[in-house]
Amino acid sequence: MTAYRLASSPRWSSTTWHITGIALQFVALGMLFCSFLEVNDGGSIVPLLAAGLFTLAVGTVARLSTETGKTGQAEIFAAVGGTWLIVSVFGALPYLLAATFARPGIGFPVEVADALFESISGFSCTGSTVFGAHNPIESQGAGILFYRQLTQWMGGMGIVVLVVSILPSLRASGLGLMSAEAPGTGSADRLAPRVTDTAQRFWKLYFVFTAVVAGALLFAGMSVFDAVAHALTTASTGGFSTRDASIGYWDSANIETVLIAGMIFGGANFTLHWRSFNKKKIVHFSDPEFRGYLFMLTAASAAVIWILFANGLTFGRSVRAAVFNVVTLGTSTGFGNATSTMSDGNFVLWAGGAQVILLILLVFGGCTGSTSGGVKVLRLQVGLAHARRSLRSFRHPRAVFPVFLGRRPIPDSLVERIAGFMVIYAMLVVGGTFVLAALGTDLLTAASGVISSLGNMGPALQNAGPTASFVDGYSAPARLVLAFMMLVGRLEIFPMVLMMVAPYRTLRHRLPRL
C-alpha cells in the first residue's frame, strides 16, 4: 500500500537518488543472500539481514519517490559520484552491525573508519584491507567473507552500468553515465546500438567470465566456496581473498596459473572480448593498447625475474614470484602469493630495482574498458606519442604531426584531455602524499599508498606490503584519505571531484534571496 502510494504520488526529480535507489536495491539483495550463507555457516543472521532490509527499504523509497531529472554533465557527475559514495556508506553497514572491526583499545569512530575503508576498498575493487594479524580474515563467517567478495564483483563492472542495464528511461544519458563511471565504455565501445543492450552485454560477458574462472579454480584445487569467492574478485580485478595469506595460503602453482590468466583477461578491454566472441576469432592483437598492455607485463616480468635471479633466487622461484606479482599489480588486482613474511612473494623484501618496477606498474594498470584501475595503458601510449611529437616539432617547427596510436590518428582534443587527466593525476599523487605525510606516514608508505589507492591496486610498499594490513601502515584519518582516493581513482577523478557542482547549483537556485 505504502509502495503503491509512493509510486503514484508526485515524484521528486533527482537522477542521483533515483539511480542510487536502484543501486542500493541491488546491494541489498547481495546482503540478504549473504545472510543465508552466514546462517548456513553457523553464524548470526541478524547483522546481514538487518543491513540488507534497511538498505532495501532506503533504496526502494529513494527509487519510488524520485524520477530521473536533468542529465547535463554536472548532473551525470553528481549521479555517478553520489551513487558510489552512498552505496559505499551503506555497504559498510554489515561490517558495523557484525562488529567485524571491533577490537579492544579502539573506539567506535575508528571502527566506523575501518568499516568504511573496507567497504570502499570493496566497491572500488582496490583490495586494500584492514584485516590482518590483529583481526584475521579467517575469523569471520562465510556470510561476511562472501559479502566482501561480492562488493568487489559489483563494483568491478560498475554499479551505474548495472543500473543502466535495467533502466531504459535513461536513454541517451545512459551512455554519458556509463562513460562517466568508466571512460573506456564510451560511444566508441558500444556493443549494441542501444545503451541498455550494451550494458546488458557487458554484464553477461562479465558473468560468463566469472563462471569460467570459478570452474577453473575448482578444477585447480580450491573448494567451491573459495573458488566462487576468488572468481568474483578475479573477474573484477579486485584482489580480496578469503584468507589472510591471500593466494599464498594454497601455495599452488596451478591456482596461481589460473588466476594469472584470469587477471590478464580482466585487465583487457571487454569490448575486445565481446568482438572476439562474436567473430569467433581472436581480435585482441589488432588493438595497439592490448599489445602495449601485454608488452608491459612481459617486459616487467622478464626484468623482475632477472633481478630476483641475480639476487640469489633459483630460476623457477624467480619466475613464479615475479610473474604472479607483476600480473597482479599490473592488472590492479592485488592478490598476494607470499606464504609468509619472509617468503619469495613478499615483494617488500625484493631488491630496490624490482620494487621500482612494481611502483611503475602501480601507476599504469590495465586497459581502458576493463575492470582494472590505474592511469591505463592507452593514456601512457598517447602520452608517449604526444611527447615524441613535441620533440619532433623542435626539429620541424612548421610541420604538423598528428598523434598516432597504431595506425589510428588520435584527435588533438582527446590528446589534450588525456594530457589534462595525467596532470591532475600527478597532482593528486603529490597532494595525497603530502596529506598522508602530514598525518604521520613515512615517504614511501605514503606515496605508494596514494598511488595504490588512486590506481585501485591493493597493496603498497614499505609498511603496507602484501603481508601487512593497512592498519599497520596508516592511521585512521590516513585510511579515510586513502578510501576517498580509491573512489576518486575508480571513477577516474572527475565524478568525485565535480559531484558537488550540480547540488551546489541547485541549492543556489532554490535558496530564497535574502
Add this chain to the structure above:
Amino acid sequence: MSSLKFAEGLASGFSGHETRRTWSSWRSASALGFALGLLAVGVNALLAAATNRLVATPHGGTFFMAGIFLLLCGWVLLGFVQRPERHRGADILGGLTVAMVTVIFVAGYLMVLTEAVPSFSLGLYESANAITTTALSGVNVEALSAGSQVFRAGLQWTGGLATLLLGVAIVPTLGAGRDLADRVGQSGMLPLAPSGGQAARNILFIYLPLSLALWLAFALTGMGVFDGLLLALSVVSTGGLAVPGDPFRSGVVQWIAIVGMSLSGVSLVVLWRLAQRKTQGLWRSMELRFYLLGTLGLALLLIYSADDFGLESVRHAAFIASSAISTTGFAAQPFGPWVPLVPVAILCATAIGGMAGSISGGFHLQPLVALVRLSRRELLRQLHPRMVLPLRLGGVPVDERTIERMVVLQFLFIATVITTSLAVALTGFSVVDALGMAVHATATGGPVRSSDGIPQDPASWGVLSRLVLIPAMVAGRMAIFPVLVTATSVGAVTQQKLHLAGRRVRKNLRRS
C-alpha cells in the same frame, strides 16, 4: 670528392678567394658546441693555474698547459667552422648538449691528470656535478689543491651562466615559449631579452655583479678572499659544492648565503626589473608569490618540526629551506627532529625548484602554475565541453603550443626521475634512496637525506651508481628538452642512414 675539397682549400688559401662552402646546420652547431666546451674548460684551467701559481700548490703546470692547449684548439675550431646563415633551433640545442658533454669529458680527464680524483669515471661524475651545479659531490674538498678548488668552482659558475643563457636567451626564442620571454618592454621598462645577443649582455650585467657582491660580502665576514670567492661562486650558481672548513658555523655567513641563494632562485626578469628600480607590478606575479611563500612555509615547517622557535633555529630553517628551493643543496645537518612531512616537503621543494628563468634547477614554478591552471581548465571543460578558456600566465595569454610543451616537460621530467630511480635501484640502492638520488640529480639539487634529515655522503656510493646519475644531471640542468631533442635527432639520423644503407645493400644483392 675529398681531394676536390682539399684542392678548394689550397686554392682559397693561395688565391685569397673564399671558395669554402658553409657547413650544414647540425655540423656547424655541433662543432661550435665542441669549441665552446673546450674554451670553457680552457679558461677555467688557466684560472686554476694562476691560483696554483699564487698559492704555490702543485699541478699548476698541468692546468696551465691544458688551458693553453684547450683554448688554442677551441679558437682554431671556431675559426675553422663555416657557419651557415642561420642555425636550426634543434641544432642549436644539439650544439649546447655537445658543449655540455665536452666539458664533462675534458674537465673530467683534467681532474684525473691533476689528481683531484683517482679515476676517469669519478672524474666524469665530479665534472658533471660541477658543470650541472648539482651538489652531490663525493670529493674531500680539504684534500684538493687550491687550483682544483678554483677549477671546480669556476665550472659551477660557468654552469650557472649557461643555464641562464639557455633559459632566458635561447630556448624561449625557439618557437613555443616565445610568449613568455621578456622580449618587449612594458611601462618604460627595458626588456631583458629583446634579442639573443642583448639577452646575453643583460644576463652578464646581473650575474657578474651578483657574484662580485657575494664575494665581497663573504670576504668581509672574515672568511678570507680565497674561501669567500669559492663560496660566492657556489652560492650564486646554486652549485652547492662544499668549501674548505665549515664556513656556515658563522651566523653572518649563513645569512648572506640565505640571501644569495634566495636571489639565485628568483627569475632573472625580476632581478632585471629590480636593477632598473621598476618594482611596480612585481608582487602580482603568482610565481614570485609561490616562491616566497614556499620558502617561508618550508622554513616554518622545519621550525615547527624541531619545536624550537629561537633565532638560531630560524636561521638554520631558513638556510635549509632556501638551499632546497633554490636547489643549491648545501649539506646542512638537521637542527632538530624531523616529522614525516619534512622529507616529503624538501623532496618536493627540490623537485620544483625556483622560478623559471632563474639559476636554480628543478621543474620550476612557472610550469607548475601553468599546470595548476590547466587542471582547473580541464575540470571546467568536463562540465562545459565546448568552452574556450585561454590560459594566462602573469596576465599574458599563453599559446597552446607553449602549454603543450609544459605538459610534455612534466611528463618527461617524471619519466627521467623514474628511469634514473630504476637505474640507481638496479645498482643496489633501496627504493627510497634511489628515488631521492634521482630527484636530486634531475633537479640538480642535493643533498640526499635519510628520513631523519642526515645528509648522505656520495663518497660512499659506488662508481656505477654515480655514473648513472650523470644523464639525469645533464638533462635536468638543460631543462630536459635539449638533451632529448639531440637524442631523438641522433636517433632519427641514424635510423635514416641505416635505412638508406639497408636499401643500398638490398639493391646490390638484387643486382648480383
